[in-house]
Amino acid sequence: MAKRAFSPKEVLAKTYDTLPWAGEWARAFGYPAYNETWLIHGPSASGKSSFVMQLSRELCSYGTVLYMSYEEGVSQSFQKRLERFKMNEVQGRFRIATSDTIEELTARLKKAKSPKFVVIDSFQAAGFTYEDTKRLRATFPRKCFIFISWEDKGQPFGKPAKKLKYDAGVKVRVSGYKAYCQGRFTPEAGAYYPVWLEGILKTTNNLD
Numbered sequence: 001m002a003k004r005a006f007s008p009k010e011v012l013a014k015t016y017d018t019l020p021w022a023g024e025w026a027r028a029f030g031y032p033a034y035n036e037t038w039l040i041h042g043p044s045a046s047g048k049s050s051f052v053m054q055l056s057r058e059l060c061s062y063g064t065v066l067y068m069s070y071e072e073g074v075s076q077s078f079q080k081r082l083e084r085f086k087m088n089e090v091q092g093r094f095r096i097a098t099s100d101t102i103e104e105l106t107a108r109l110k111k112a113k114s115p116k117f118v119v120i121d122s123f124q125a126a127g128f129t130y131e132d133t134k135r136l137r138a139t140f141p142r143k144c145f146i147f148i149s150w151e152d153k154g155q156p157f158g159k160p161a162k163k164l165k166y167d168a169g170v171k172v173r174v175s176g177y178k179a180y181c182q183g184r185f186t187p188e189a190g191a192y193y194p195v196w197l198e199g200i201l202k203t204t205n206n207l208d
Helices: 008-013 023-029 048-059 076-084 087-093 102-109 130-139 159-167 197-204
Strands: 038-041 065-069 094-097 117-121 144-149 170-175 178-181 192-194
Touching: 023 178, 023 192, 038 048, 038 159, 048 065, 048 076, 048 087, 048 117, 048 144, 048 170, 065 102, 076 087, 087 094, 102 130, 130 144, 130 159, 144 159
Parallel strands: 038 144, 038 170, 065 094, 065 117, 117 144
Antiparallel strands: 170 178, 178 192
């Protein structure tokens, strides 16, 4: 039996629970749904890790964040980033894990009051397949998954990450301490989130 088709009126009548942020966040990323999939990539030393931590802190205003630190674990560099962005101030809504298998992560997310936002840093270090990400998103359709990817020649590293980028509603590339939205919610061409103003000034000699 063929699946039902929707009329334009039905589609236009749908409502979505979107992130209610404002300021630089709304200007750069618009108002994506809470459960949207994110894919973030960028070259080394571009400000990507700092951006992800700033994003995590902002999302703590709207729900609990689970940060899967597969790549760095709880290393000194990760510790310093927590300190720099004062993550202790949101510790009631911010949790860190370092080595869950896909089965362990699934079990963790099935628990009552599990996190609303899940950061996978990085997709490659986690060792997940593209099919793993599809199952996660299908199993937990009301959660937001944020995948961090290595980069190669301006694109996510590896075919699975490139496929995942196509799925993501919010695609972000961090370069020169600026986080650009390349996804479906871009409100303004060329808009970006300033990750580190001093770094932008040093690399471009202007803040525009």
